[in-house]
Amino acid sequence: MRILIFAAAMVAAAPAFGQALDVHAGRLIDPATATVLTDQRIRIVDGRIVSVAPWRASANDSAVVDWSGFTVLPGLIDLHTHLADGAIEANANDPAEPLKHSEAATILAGAAAARTELRSGFTTVRDVGVYRGLTDVALRDAIAAGQVDGPRMFVAGGYITTPGGGGEIDALAPDIPLPETFRIGVVHNASEARDRARYLLDHGADFIKLIATGAVLALGSEPGALELSPEEMQAACDEAKLRGSYCIAHAHGIEGIKAAIRAGVRTVEHASYLDAEGIAMAKAKGVWLDMDIYNGDYINDVGTRQGWPAEYLRKNIETTDVQRRGFAAAVKAGAKLTFGTDAGVYPYGLGARQFAYMVRYGMTPMQAIQSATSEAARALRLDGKVGSLAPGAFGDLVAVRGDPLKDVAVLEHVDGVIKDGRLIR
Template identity: 60%
Template sequence: MRAIVAVAALALAAPPAGAHSVYVTAGRLLDVASGTARTGQCVLVDGERIARVEPCTAPPPGAQALDWSAYTVVPGLIDLHTHLADTGQGADVAAPLKTSPQATALIGAHNAKVTLEAGFTTVRDVGTYRGLTDVALRDAIAGGLVPGPRMFVAGAYITKPGGGGELNGVIPNDQLPADMRLGVVRNAGEARERTQYLFDHGADFIKMIATGAVLAIGTEPGQVELSQDEMRAVVDVARAHGSYATAHAHGAAGIKAAIRAGVHSIEHASLIDDEGLAMAKKAGVWLVMDVYDGDWIDQEGTREGWPAEYLRKNRETTQVQREGFAKAVKRGVKLAYGTDAGVYPHGLNARQFAYMVRWGMTPAQAIRAATLDAATLIGHEKELGSIAPGKFADMIAVAGDPLADVRVLENVAHVMKGGDVAK
């Protein structure tokens, strides 16, 4: 896929200064493919990549010894639904407009560092109000200018005028700055043109707003906002670039229209019905369901005075989304890890693991959703998602056994990304 090539090329273009060999001693090494952990294992890192995984011996000559023997070593985590390059959610609907593109990028740099230190070494950033700030942040991280996870970015939202991807309720939308409306479309022709524009300006994949949103003024989650023809136009252009489109879709009708249009994944899927689940399974479409943040919105949003409309829509979707998630687990629908980080503070991404377990996954399944399965969704499973020779040396160390208590992933002791220790 184009997205993979672009990000991999950026990462390889800027190898860590003074790249060297590191010999990591693991207390327990988690094999996410089998869902088991092994003891007595060491990992030889050569530059950015894993050279060998083997029973421990003396470190090779010249290799730095890194003792993580007190920890379980897990592949670097992947969050497929984040908003690093944005102001974050709060009571002030106008905050994205009040924050300049430059300030937004600096906020993104902070969010990226916090996210990396929380153990998430790769993210998919699925949209920002200030279009293309995510592209700038991705490139700064890849160039070694700021610390952060590898980023796959959407550039902007493809959305209808006044839809769930617009900053509604602040000023008339046609008076918003141009960089806040890069993906606004009115028909299939415009959808095609805007999609091409985003790829031309650095997007790795495309994010469509197929239905209304919980956290957008004047839209309803169950309402279809993009037609199937408009979404098909986006999908076709994305495929021509060797990439894909994902769809923000809460409502059942919008989910099914997006699947028919050929999307690669569905974000949220809050109101998915049995037919939609069957369609997703048959088509091999991934669901990325943010089953944690509904509690944050209800508790903190209420305390902070978020718009009543947001709180009402959140209450109407949270429980039914979790029930849909449980059905998806039982029916074998493909599920990958995505949290909507930015709705809640960045760095708390791992809180969702416990919710996924509560709603039907085993700890091993939940961890795989955030490692090997997430890497597979972005088409990067040969380089990310597990601790194996040839892959990027992305690893975290946690105290305790995440296969017994997945919440230990909420407190990460050490982080390595591409052979560099970030924490």
């Protein structure tokens, strides 16, 4: 890739006040309008997009990135990652893995995961829970301060979960207590759910993650089973709303999906056993479905070869195909769908593999791109700020060879990344 007039100092730090960057895009995909423009100039000043217009050589001293041979689109958004739990990815088959790393080691591994995720084209992520409470807050803040390279993060701080539920580590003997930092969101009733939601938001969480049902990658937890009660979910959602935030729900089983929607969650994660009534409820309430339809194949392939727990593999087989059928039905019904991959279950940096699955199961390539840009931004309440080319949006761009509207899989190999007007690669 040819890059012109781009000083090394600018690569190493955020743009100085008044610093302008012109990006020459050969083809430019605008997800908000579902249009494609050619030979465009995206001007970024102080890390924000100020204009998009036909290319002409700059008359001032602005830096120029020459992506005239590439397809350019806004930075991608993944609404379901686990970057701050980066220490678990290397040995995901061990249910006790999070307990085998110090807090410092976990955060350092998270920093490495964040850098990998950013370089793969995801400039904004929602990190949807950690086992060791509040480590995600620390990682988010380090990235925001420029101390760590990574995507813009929105974090949950921990999980609101029942004792021994899908948000707890359940790999030790019953008489071995877990450290309290690993039980930061464990609740027994609605009053405690409200209290824990308040605690997490007071300590830096951006939103609240509810473990409404059992999980695939958790021992003794069945995905179809309701774990949090409707009253507990309602109490947490009421508290989040009171504080200007919102809840999301890990929910595989249909009763959990419906209870979470009734409680007022903003997005439903996984939604494996989604049915027609659940789709209709989500549409009626304006709830987004965030369905990780790629990683079932990864778990089945790699998990089988590496000898992951039989319980994990059994539950993965039970949920993978039915989830994809539900996704296809939701697309056909016109439900709101976002891009979320469960990064950390598979190696970081591979999340763009999900685009091809979304197209295979009913989306057009443009719809798949929108799910990871303009639609994800709306779910984040950042419409026009991330995943966008609008004036005032963060200066986040990615460049790829080829045309993702003809072959969406080209997004799996990103050639260039800009975040906040700073060239990452």
